[in-house]
Amino acid sequence: MKALLSKQLRLTCHPMTLVFLLAGVFLLIPSYPYTVAFFYVTLGIFFMFMNGREQRDADFSAVLPVRKCDTVKAACLFSTLVELCALAIAVPFAFLGARINPNGTNAAGLDANVALFAVGFLVFAAFNIVFLPSFYRTGYKVGVSFLKASLCVALVVVLDIALPHVPGLPWLDGTDTASCLRQLPLLGVCAAVYVIFTLLACRIAVRRYEKVDL
Amino acid sequence: MNLLEVEGLRKIYPAFTLQDVSFVVPEGAIVGFIGRNGAGKSTTLKSILGLVHPDGGTVRWRGEDVKDCEKSFKENIGVVLGGIDFYPKKKLNTIASVTKMFYPNWDDAKYQHYCKVFALDGEKRVDQLSSGMKVKALIALALSHNASLLILDEPTSGLDPVSRDELTELFRAIVADGTRSILFSTHITSDLEKCASHITFIKDGAVIHSGTLDSFRSAFADRGSTLEDIIVSVERRELDESAII
Structure with missing residues (x-):
């Protein structure tokens, strides 16, 4: 797996995949739907898969002494690492953003707070569960897979924009300590959803790709 | 046999x-x-x-x-699929250093030897090689892991x-x-x-x-x-x- 991850990083990964790890910087923008930052991370993952297809990565991997299922698992794991790194890198920007744009001033969606990261997990969960199984159905239809996944991600972005306006949920928009503590269970639930959806996505992707003739 | x-x-x-x-x-x-x-x-x-x-x-x-x-x-085994360019924008040495991670029998000295024998410049990108050199590069990779x-x-x-x-x-x-x-x-x-x-x-x-x-x-x-x-x-x-x- 280590060798496959190294191959993914050094041969398959697109430079923009790594650049979009810094999408957390978007959290400094005043009045912006911050979940769009996470969408850019999924765009970077799309570039990686497209790059792999164009560079015939599947054919190269198929003749290496590794199982076909491991090549899929490695790509899924690498995508997951990209997503988690992007979330981690976004944390300091969220702290900074909360200082620049004080409590409740983001009119375009959730403020840079714990609930935003919970919705971030949902963005990646929605992306993974649609994109990975769809791509590995053929091993080459990367554009259609990304389009389908983006529609699902768009729904989560709409959720991010709508949530602060739902009566009774103003605590979701707060950046103060009390609000953030109240948002923590939501973060846990969304992280669990992310883990379950990603594992499921990987499992379906492996099963589908086993049947593909290269 | x-x-x-x-x-x-x-x-x-x-x-x-x-x-x-x-x-x-x-x-x-x-x-x-x-x-x-x-x-x-x-x-x-x-x-x-x-x-x-x-x-x-x-x-x-x-x-x-x-x-x-x-x-x-x-x-x-070593496999050469004709007409397929793997990783055209990557240097030969980069591809070799990744490939060797998969093969316990990889021999760096052999790789250097075959690069020299086939006049391959490891610092060249795949798309800078002629068709014949691309085949030789893949053969060099195969021979370097003692296929x-x-x-x-x-x-x-x-x-x-x-x-x-x-x-x-x-x-x-x-x-x-x-x-x-x-x-x-x-x-x-x-x-x-x-x-x-x-x-x-x-x-x-x-x-x-x-x-x-x-x-x-x-x-x-x-x-x-x-x-x-x-x-x-x-x-x-x-x-x-x-x-x-």
Whole structure:
């Protein structure tokens, strides 16, 4: 797996995949739907898969002494690492953003707070569960897979924009300590959803790709 | 001893069927796998490598079913898929340093040696190499992990006569010590006249002859004196009056 991850990083990964790890910087923008930052991370993952297809990565991997299922698992794991790194890198920007744009001033969606990261997990969960199984159905239809996944991600972005306006949920928009503590269970639930959806996505992707003739 | 044994390999597509393909690759042999375009050469090689799922048949590596020894089989083979450029924007040395992580038998000194022998510049990107050099680069990778069987799918297609001659000479040198073998699919039969010890001839998805080069010549003596004459004679389809409208 280590060798496959190294191959993914050094041969398959697109430079923009790594650049979009810094999408957390978007959290400094005043009045912006911050979940769009996470969408850019999924765009970077799309570039990686497209790059792999164009560079015939599947054919190269198929003749290496590794199982076909491991090549899929490695790509899924690498995508997951990209997503988690992007979330981690976004944390300091969220702290900074909360200082620049004080409590409740983001009119375009959730403020840079714990609930935003919970919705971030949902963005990646929605992306993974649609994109990975769809791509590995053929091993080459990367554009259609990304389009389908983006529609699902768009729904989560709409959720991010709508949530602060739902009566009774103003605590979701707060950046103060009390609000953030109240948002923590939501973060846990969304992280669990992310883990379950990603594992499921990987499992379906492996099963589908086993049947593909290269 | 046979390095590779293919028995009854079958693959059914809606418009094409690979029918019970059987042949062997003995140790120290260069097996020319010949047939016209679309005869089933690449499908056979892909089935051997597990890139496509055969509907029947077995592939044995040193007597053991490859399904039971997939890792060791793939560790001991080198594959060159003609016409495919892997990672065109990456440097050869980068590809080599990633590839070596997968092979316990990788030998850095050998890689450097073959780069020197083949005049390969490891700092060059794949898309900066000529077609012949790309094939040599893949062969260098295969030899650097001590592959005992090279599976080459149309490696000389699109190469100029001089490069093809160099490669056939290289193939003879690779098998010279009798421990390595080459399975070499091509429709350029003149290359095989120079280097093949065995021929497997496939037509419309079925093997119609498999054996030594001499046995192949004897079997088709009435069809021509060269491999090309024989294949053209066997494969040629006459256009009837209704073919052109």
